[in-house]
Amino acid sequence: MKPANAIQERVLEFLKQYPPFNLIAQDELRQLAGQVRVQYLEPEQVLFKQGDTPHEVFYVVRQGSVRLEQGPEDERRLVDVCDEGDVFGARALIAKKDYSSRATAAEEALVYGIPTALFEPILYHNPEVALYFAAGFAAGSPVQQGSMQETNKARRGLSTYTPQQPLHLEDVLTLDTDRNKVTCTGQTSIRLAAQIMSDKDSSFILVVDEQERPVGILTDTDLRRRVVAGHLSIDDAVTEVMSAPVVTIHPNPHMAEALLLMMRHRIKHLCVTADGSGESPVEGVLTEHHLLLAQGNNPAVLVQEIRETQSIGNLPAIRNQAEELLQKYLEQEVSIAFIANIITEINDALVVRALRHAESVLGEPPLRYCWLSIGSEGREEQLLRTDQDNALVFEDAHAAQEKEAQAYFLELAAQVNQVLESCGFERCPANMMASNPLWCQPLHTWVHYFYKWIHQPTEEALLNASIFFDYRPVYGDFSLAEKLTNYVYEHIQQERIFLPYLAKHALQSPPPLSFFRSFIVERGGEHKDQFDIKLRAMAPLVDAARVLTLDNRVAGENNTFKRFARLAALEPQNAGLYQEAAMAYEIMMRHRALSGLRNHNSGRYINPEQLNKLERQTLRNTFKPISDVQELLQVRFQLNYLG
The missing domain is CATH 3.30.460.10 (Beta Polymerase, domain 2)
Structure with a gap:
């Protein structure tokens, strides 16, 4: 009994280091560890083939690595490489369908077989474990591997970080209209308007028309700068001193939206109207003070x-x-x-x-x-x-x-x-x-x-253009x-060969399949054995979004995920792909920023050893949209025929 218990404890200690097993209660996990099957694989030994009936277990790599490949015998392509802690063969657990890939030991390997019959109750009663599989984190699972919505949801849901003081940026800002709706007409004198502001203890007064639509706003600052300074008489109409037009917003906005509008327009007051436009009645005013109270x-x-x-x-x-x-x-x-x-x-x-x-x-x-x-x-x-x-x-x-x-x-x-x-x-x-x-x-x-x-698209020209x-x-x-900008777009339409060359330039960085393997990390120099997330993962999406927006004649939108959002609206047939690409890029931006802050650098080069299994799996999922978008470029611009 003791050797069996010792094995059970070793299996337990290993599993609890990795998702989704680290999300399972200790007692449940110990019981599961006691039923795990340990299997040794020699190099190139096949564990299961594409089309095989699923085993009664799914697998976790304990030691070594396992290749997953798809396609006919003579044309097999690499889908993934699973290393220590990776889950694979999960079709046996979720879909009850034949295996969609072939699993072969890339080297001497030790794998754990987790009985599906014991794991199924855990899967269906533990939402976090279910989310792990729904996000496609298990290699070879039946869900779409590039499902960025599930991936992002899982990344947030499975994170170990717990906010101590939430920022409430998604909170809705509500108005007390009795206190925040102070109005007058355009014929009101500055003297009377100032008196109303004083009586209401308000830093502003809205100037409205007969339908109570906003015409302008008078603030304490306006009074100081234009009236007290002696530029106007206090008996002049408020229209002489008010600020116009008024920046409006819809009722009950999120704090983030209100904050951005104030920053962008350099103002401290937002006029809330019935429909958010200047053509509907006013409901009140949001002030910078509201935001300061809500967010420290x-x-x-x-x-x-x-x-x-x-x-x-x-x-x-x-x-x-x-x-x-x-x-x-x-x-x-x-x-x-x-x-x-x-x-x-x-x-x-x-x-x-x-x-x-x-x-x-x-x-x-x-x-x-x-x-x-x-x-x-x-x-x-x-x-x-x-x-x-x-x-x-x-x-x-x-x-x-x-x-x-x-x-x-x-x-x-x-x-x-x-x-x-x-x-x-x-x-x-x-x-x-x-x-x-x-x-x-x-x-x-x-x-x-x-x-x-544009007209002489050499390699240097394309680099400068990008x-x-x-x-x-x-x-x-x-x-x-x-x-x-007008000149550029006019000439792009004239020189039709430019965009295909720019598209070809965008394909120079092939999408990485599995960035933690040696063949795609830097092979020498200062960043040896590190992954270049900017060049290998982010740049391909940046370049693709640029080419596609130019092709759609979209001017004035530079941001990559906003470009993809515009493309999704313009090309409904490709909307799903563009939305996946946008979400993948956002995940990469977040990861690069966190890496840079952690290491006090640009975040461009990532040391795979610093990543936990969940971070690796999240980033690996973001690579699928890269290859899909690049394939779209290849077909649209017929790059196989471009010299």
Whole structure:
């Protein structure tokens, strides 16, 4: 009996390290461990074949590795490689169908057979265990391996992190209309409006028309700046001093939505109307105070500090606070879309503050210009403080004037790049920055660049296009960026060969099958044996989304998961694939950010040894949409026929 008990305890100690067994009560797991079958496999020994009747057990790799392959004998393709702790052969447990793949020992291996009859009651009474299998984490299970919705649900549900102080960003903000609906008509005098505000102890008064639709808003700030300063008489009508138009929002919005609107429009009041538009009656006003009460660490405060700080030397400390906020958001499962918007607003505020500081030092710009963010910041995806990617376009003028203006803008860009570097954003190793004369040019030069890249799609041209096509105007005269965009889209339609070449360029990074195996990690150099999540997993989706949105003539949308969302609406027949791709990309963004924060780096290179089994399985599931999207590119642009 003792040897049997010793084996049972060894099996128990092993199983409880890995999902889904770590989700099972200790007593139940011990009973299960006592019935496990231990099986030794020699190299290349076949455990089961594709089409075989399922065994009475499903398997867990105890030692060594097992290949799963599909297809005819002479054309078998690798589906997965299962290593220590991986579950496979789960069709016997869930579907009661013949095996869909062949399992072969890739080396000497020891596997545990878990009796399905004993495990079934656990599966059906433990939602977390069921979720594990529903997400496709068991290799060869009958569910769709790329089901990102189930994968993401499982990633959150099976996480060991428990929030101590939830951020409530998904909470609904409700209004007390008795206190937050203070109105007057446009004919009301400033004197009377101020009296009403005082009587109601309100920081605002809404100006409405006869149907109670919002016309404008008068705030304490308006009164101080325009009336008390002596610019207007207190007997003038409120229409002379009010701010218009009013930014509106629908009733009972989520906190995240309200917060983003306030940050984006640099306001402290949102007008709530019956349908969220300015064409329906007002119901009240949401103020920044509501948000501050609901959420202690408000990113709007950080943005305001960046905009209003008197010393440029204060910016690094403020940006450090944003990093702490990012960590908190990631840990508490705030949506990536919201996090990306918040961090983009903070980064943009830094750039604008740095530009205004540089202008104050150098004097008024000699020509109109527009600062462009490119790369991940251009796509609103730069969660971590990775390297800078930016450019500058200024208006056309005479040659001598352009030369003089470029000298000014290069110095301006150098100062901005220096400020951003002090805030933790390293200089771009490839010098893709506005302080590089190549990327600080008048509009006609940028037009020439894009003309050459589109009409002569060399490898270098395609690389530049993949970087600069994601530009986003941040500060200055946005019409310059708009003119460039119009030109680019016009010429893409003229030169039909460009998109197929760009699609071919997007296929340069083949999707990894199983990133923890040696053949896809870096083989040498500083990052030997590490997985490059940016190049091997994220870049293929970024590149594919760019090509497909250009093909659909979608302008003004750079963000990768927003691009996929637009594509899903435009191509209903591919909506499922695009939604899977968007969700896979969000999971990768979250994982890279957490890895970077944990290791105090860019998060680009991941050490597989630092990942637990659940993290490996989650990331592995995100690879399926990559191959599916790349296959779509291959077919749509007929790349097999492209030289």
